[in-house]
Amino acid sequence: MDSFIGIRFKKGTAKRFQEFSRTHFKSHTEALETMLDFFFYNKISPKEKLGPTGRTIEANLKKRINAVIAIMRNMEKSQTKPTVAMLESLFRTEEPKKKPLILEKKIIGEQKEVRFREKQNYNNEL
Known part of the structure; x- marks a missing residue:
């Protein structure tokens, strides 16, 4: 012993x-x-x-993850969404509205009463 x-x-x-x-x-x-x-x-x-404990490592990781999330949200707002909107507007298949040319006159609305009429020949009808 x-x-x-x-x-x-x-x-x-x-x-x-x-x-x-x-x-x-x-x-x-x-x-x-x-x-x-x-x-x-x-x-x-x-x-x-011996170095950082598990709690301090976890706190540091959470801070970095939150920073990465903030960066991704900022990128989404400032880059991704505007780019997607521009691409969608390019690929829309709507026909553009037809605007009349400046030189083209509107004939339909301008027709008025006829100023001169042919004389009717009453002798021929009898």
Whole structure:
């Protein structure tokens, strides 16, 4: 059987460690060995920060996604919709309205009573 040694910790730190080791490991020794092995094999210091957490990464992604959505909406308003409207107007098959030429006169409305009439020959009718 291995021998034990006593190490002095502050009361609050000792309680935190005991709660942690009970939830994740079978014994306090196994918990401490696993923590030491983690730092040794990964060649990192416990004082180093490993980088951004999941929450900060998620917040950054949401900001970037919102920015991309805003850019796409702006493109749709300023580029896509006007271009589609112009193309639709080009491909419409409506006939243009016929406007009369400037030189063309309207003969229909100008016909008035006849100014001169032929004389009727009354002698021939008798």
